[in-house]
Amino acid sequence: MTGTSGRTGRLRIVTGIAMAAALVGGAAAVALGPPLVGANAAATADTLRAAAAQSGMFFGVAASPGRLNSIVAREFSQLTPENDMKPETIAGAGGTIQNTGNADTLVNYAQTNSMVVRGHTMVWYSQAGQLQGASQSTLNTYIKNALLKWGNKISYWDVVNESLDDNNTGQRRNQWPHTLDRDANGDGDYFDASDTDYIRESFRQARQVVQQSGLTTKLCINDYDVEGLTVRGGAKNKKSDALYDIVKTYSQEPYKYIDCVGFQSHFNDNPNSIISDDLQANIQRFADLGVEVHLTELDIDDDLSNNDIGDGQAANYRKVVRACLNVAKCTGITVWGISDNESWRSSERGLLFTGSNGSYQKKSAYYAVLDELNKGRQTTSPSPSGPSPSGPSSSPSSSTSASSNPSPSNPSPSNPSPSNPPSSSPVSPPPPAGCSASVALNSWDGGFVATVRVTAGSAPINGWTVTIPLPAGASVTNTWNAVQSGTSDTVQYTNVSYNGRVAAGQSTEFGFQGTGSGTGMTAVCAAS
Ligand code: XIL
Numbered sequence: 017m018t019g020t021s022g023r024t025g026r027l028r029i030v031t032g033i034a035m036a037a038a039l040v041g042g043a044a045a046v047a048l049g050p051p052l053v054g055a056n057a058a059a060t061a062d063t064l065r066a067a068a069a070q071s072g073m074f075f076g077v078a079a080s081p082g083r084l085n086s087i088v089a090r091e092f093s094q095l096t097p098e099n100d101m102k103p104e105t106i107a108g109a110g111g112t113i114q115n116t117g118n119a120d121t122l123v124n125y126a127q128t129n130s131m132v133v134r135g136h137t138m139v140w141y142s143q144a145g146q147l148q149g150a151s152q153s154t155l156n157t158y159i160k161n162a163l164l165k166w167g168n169k170i171s172y173w174d175v176v177n178e179s180l181d182d183n184n185t186g187q188r189r190n191q192w193p194h195t196l197d198r199d200a201n202g203d204g205d206y207f208d209a210s211d212t213d214y215i216r217e218s219f220r221q222a223r224q225v226v227q228q229s230g231l232t233t234k235l236c237i238n239d240y241d242v243e244g245l246t247v248r249g250g251a252k253n254k255k256s257d258a259l260y261d262i263v264k265t266y267s268q269e270p271y272k273y274i275d276c277v278g279f280q281s282h283f284n285d286n287p288n289s290i291i292s293d294d295l296q297a298n299i300q301r302f303a304d305l306g307v308e309v310h311l312t313e314l315d316i317d318d319d320l321s322n323n324d325i326g327d328g329q330a331a332n333y334r335k336v337v338r339a340c341l342n343v344a345k346c347t348g349i350t351v352w353g354i355s356d357n358e359s360w361r362s363s364e365r366g367l368l369f370t371g372s373n374g375s376y377q378k379k380s381a382y383y384a385v386l387d388e389l390n391k392g393r394q395t396t397s398p399s400p401s402g403p404s405p406s407g408p409s410s411s412p413s414s415s416t417s418a419s420s421n422p423s424p425s426n427p428s429p430s431n432p433s434p435s436n437p438p439s440s441s442p443v444s445p446p447p448p449a450g451c452s453a454s455v456a457l458n459s460w461d462g463g464f465v466a467t468v469r470v471t472a473g474s475a476p477i478n479g480w481t482v483t484i485p486l487p488a489g490a491s492v493t494n495t496w497n498a499v500q501s502g503t504s505d506t507v508q509y510t511n512v513s514y515n516g517r518v519a520a521g522q523s524t525e526f527g528f529q530g531t532g533s534g535t536g537m538t539a540v541c542a543a544s
Contacts, residue, residue, distance in 0.1 A: 077094070149192050218530050237263060237278070244295050314349055470518065476517065480542065
């Protein structure tokens with residue numbers, strides 16, 4: 017199966033990312049049975065990164081410096097160091113940072129190629145190197161050093177990885193760093209003020225550093241076997257429930273420490289590692305807390321398709337990608353390697369390419385993912401505590417205009433230094449009907465990403481047009497989730513098919529990237 021049947025011919029909205037990707041990409045992948053090029057083919061993105069960007073998502077890959085073939089920049093808009101940022105590699109004595117050469121190479125590569133970086137990972141029982149057995153105070157030193165080492169070049173950091181036990185117990189692991197925990201009142205959790213919780217303390221430290229240093233980096237917790245609401249046979253996924261309790265506690269007041277949750281998504285035939293039908297519902301449950309959800313380490317064992325790495329595995333990939341696309345705050349997917357042959361679990365044949373050393377062939381699963389991404393987000397469900405983001409970028413580091421942007425926002429496949437914490441723009445009450453728009457900016461030297469939030473007034477709207485006078489010298493290079501007219505002076509954006517209808521008081525987002533300075537931009541919204 018080539019996965020072409022669902023092609024829709026929808027307008028290609030994001031041209032800049034696709035063009036940039038085409039420029040940086042060389043000829044790496046040899047297509048095995050590529051899709052037929054039909055009349056509509058020109059209207060679909062032809063790389064994973066460009067296809068994902070249409071929905072405001074990144075599509076990423078785990079890599080090491082030895083795997084930085086041109087296919088990486090062409091197909092992927094996000095990079096996770098597979099091993100090179102783990103404490104085993106970069107932690108020195110007493111929480112210092114050392115030996116960052118490989119990590120630097122990856123970060124620089126990502127910046128050059130407009131890819132988002134996920135820092136992976138700080139506090140983890142495994143591959144802990146000199147941090148193994150460390151005190152909270154040493155962990156805190158390390159957390160600070162790691163955050164400050166790369167600053168905003170890292171959009172997302174896995175602050176805590178794999179804190180929960182195997183076998184669906186719903187308990188935390190019992191090895192370090194869990195041994196730092198203390199359940200003072202013996203009620204079975206570590207959430208009370210009198211309890212000690214290394215998860216809380218680690219995120220507290222990370223949040224403090226982010227705030228004090230004005231970073232936009234988002235702080236994530238990551239784990240596996242947490243993907244479904246249920247496990248094989250329909251029993252509750254207690255591990256996922258336990259993660260939910262942690263995220264619920266530490267993403268909300270009074271803490272507000274956690275911005276994002278990673279479902280590792282190493283799917284295989286372990287009863288707790290299957291692709292369950294309630295994957296989307298579980299993603300939605302976390303998204304409803306207001307955090308971003310990412311599928312951070314995706315691979316799908318061919319055991320889940322009777323060893324078929326053709327149509328069967330492709331169907332599994334479709335299911336997973338669709339579940340993410342259908343939740344607005346599921347803002348990125350990362351595959352754990354390029355090719356089956358080079359995967360950490362090569363016998364599972366669970367990735368999108370075969371081949372090695374830069375000679376890669378696309379599998380059916382690749383075409384299925386590309387096709388599914390090109391279909392875009394088909395249902396979006398607004399979350400109660402945040403926007404329903406649809407633009408790929410970054411949370412604001414500054415924002416201006418006519419309404420507020422209350423929650424952290426999106427990843428930026430095309431933004432070299434994107435990310436985080438919610439900063440609010442000046443608020444004026446929305447008009448009684450019609451719409452208002454606010455601009456949240458994430459800037460770097462010579463460029464910016466703007467995330468524009470369109471909010472309906474007291475009545476629903478069926479479409480919108482946003483007009484933005486650009487500062488002198490600024491011009492737009494790339495837009496997502498809106499149709500753009502003009503690139504400099506005054507630019508106008510109208511909704512695309514899936515985000516024109518906005519319920520009373522609800523919001524949607526689009527975004528654009530520009531060169532020059534975007535500082536001071538304001539936006540005017542007209543409803544239709
Ligand atoms: C794996 C790497 O892929 C391997 O190369 C390494 O030998 C072990 O770690 N969960 C994680 C990742 O969070 O860091 C792991 O990566 C895979 C499981």
